[in-house]
Amino acid sequence: MSWDPDRLPDQHGRTVVVTGGNAGIGARVSEQLAGAGARVVLASRSPERAQATIDGIRDRVPGAALALVRLDLASLDSIRTAAAELRALGRIDVLVNNAGRTDAVRRRETTDDGLELIVGTNAFGAFALTALVAPALADDGRVVWLGSFATKLVRGDVSDLQSERRYAPFRAYGLSKHATQALGFELDRRWRAAGSARRSLVAHPGFALDRGSFPLFLQSKERGAWPVVRAAIDPDAEGGTFWGPHRGLVGRPAPAKPVASSADPAFGAEVWRQAEAATGVAFPIA
Ligand SMILES: NC(=O)c1ccc[n+]([C@@H]2O[C@H](COP(=O)([O-])OP(=O)(O)OC[C@H]3O[C@@H](n4cnc5c(N)ncnc54)[C@H](OP(=O)(O)O)[C@@H]3O)[C@@H](O)[C@H]2O)c1
Structure with a gap:
C-alpha cells in the first residue's frame, strides 16, 4: 500500500502512548499522531x-488531545x-517504546536497580514497561520498538548485553538496540503462538538530527519519526515487521531488513530470558 506521511489515517478515538514523547523523534511522533486525531500520552522523565x-x-x-x-x-x-497510571487511563491502542539513552556515557554506569544503564533503560526498561502496560492494550493493540542502524555496526553479543566483560559507549548503545x-520480534512471535491479535513491530529512524543537512545520509527528526508512525498506525503493517527510511538512513517510511541476529x-x-531475569517482570502473554 502507498503511504503518505502527510495524510495519515484518522486516529480519533484511539490512544497512543509515546515514551520519551517530550523530545526528539518522540515529540515528532506525538505531534504527527495527535495531528491525525489520536489521544497521545507523553511518558517522560521530565513533566x-x-x-x-x-x-x-x-x-x-x-x-490536540494530549x-x-x-x-x-x-x-x-x-x-x-x-x-x-497508564493502565488507569483505559484502553491503549499503541505503545511506542521510543525513549532511549542516545548520549555517550563514557564509563559503565547502572540504573537504580543495578542494570547497565544503556541496555537497562533502552531495552530492559522498555520491556518491563510493556509487560506492565500489556493488560491495558487493546485486543488488536500494537507495540512499536525503536531499533537502529547501530545494530549493523556493533556485533550483537548476547553473552555480554550488560557490557560486563567490556564497556565502550557505542558498543553499549548498539547492544541495547540489538x-x-x-525483544520486539520475540514479542510478536509469542503473541502469535498464543493466538493473540496483538502485534509487535520494530522501526528505525535512519540517521535523524535536527541540525545539519546532508540529504544522502542525514534527515530531520520530523522525517525520522515517519517509519515509527507508519509502524504504529498503518493498517497493512503486519506484526514482526521492520520499518525504516527507504534509502536506509533517509527517505520515505518503508519495509526494511533487520540484522539477522535480531530476527x-x-x-x-x-x-x-535476560530481560525477565534482569527486571524480575514476567510478561503476561495471554
Ligand atoms: N536520531 C537518530 O538518528 C536515531 C537513530 C537510530 C535510533 N534512534 C532511536 O530513536 C529513539 C529516539 O531518539 P532521538 O534521536 O529522538 O533521541 P533524543 O533526542 O536523545 O531523545 C531521547 C528521548 O528519550 C528520553 N529518555 C532518555 N532516557 C530516559 C529515561 N531514563 N526515562 C525516560 N525517558 C528517557 C529522553 O528524555 P529527556 O528529554 O528527559 O532526556 C528523550 O525524550 C531512541 O530510542 C534512539 O535510540 C535514533
Whole structure:
C-alpha cells in the first residue's frame, strides 16, 4: 500500500502512548499522531519538558488531545508507577517504546536497580514497561520498538548485553538496540503462538538530527519519526515487521531488513530470558 506521511489515517478515538514523547523523534511522533486525531500520552522523565512539548503541539495542532505521565525507564519503581497510571487511563491502542539513552556515557554506569544503564533503560526498561502496560492494550493493540542502524555496526553479543566483560559507549548503545529489536520480534512471535491479535513491530529512524543537512545520509527528526508512525498506525503493517527510511538512513517510511541476529528466534528467546531475569517482570502473554 502507498503511504503518505502527510495524510495519515484518522486516529480519533484511539490512544497512543509515546515514551520519551517530550523530545526528539518522540515529540515528532506525538505531534504527527495527535495531528491525525489520536489521544497521545507523553511518558517522560521530565513533566516540565513534556508540558512544554504539549504546549508547542497544541499551538500547531489546535484541539490536540494530549496528556503526560512521569516515567523514568532507569528505575523499575518509576516504571511500575507509570504503568499503573497508564493502565488507569483505559484502553491503549499503541505503545511506542521510543525513549532511549542516545548520549555517550563514557564509563559503565547502572540504573537504580543495578542494570547497565544503556541496555537497562533502552531495552530492559522498555520491556518491563510493556509487560506492565500489556493488560491495558487493546485486543488488536500494537507495540512499536525503536531499533537502529547501530545494530549493523556493533556485533550483537548476547553473552555480554550488560557490557560486563567490556564497556565502550557505542558498543553499549548498539547492544541495547540489538536487544530492543530482538525483544520486539520475540514479542510478536509469542503473541502469535498464543493466538493473540496483538502485534509487535520494530522501526528505525535512519540517521535523524535536527541540525545539519546532508540529504544522502542525514534527515530531520520530523522525517525520522515517519517509519515509527507508519509502524504504529498503518493498517497493512503486519506484526514482526521492520520499518525504516527507504534509502536506509533517509527517505520515505518503508519495509526494511533487520540484522539477522535480531530476527533470530534463538537470539530473541535468550534476550527475553535476560530481560525477565534482569527486571524480575514476567510478561503476561495471554
Ligand atoms: N536520531 C537518530 O538518528 C536515531 C537513530 C537510530 C535510533 N534512534 C532511536 O530513536 C529513539 C529516539 O531518539 P532521538 O534521536 O529522538 O533521541 P533524543 O533526542 O536523545 O531523545 C531521547 C528521548 O528519550 C528520553 N529518555 C532518555 N532516557 C530516559 C529515561 N531514563 N526515562 C525516560 N525517558 C528517557 C529522553 O528524555 P529527556 O528529554 O528527559 O532526556 C528523550 O525524550 C531512541 O530510542 C534512539 O535510540 C535514533
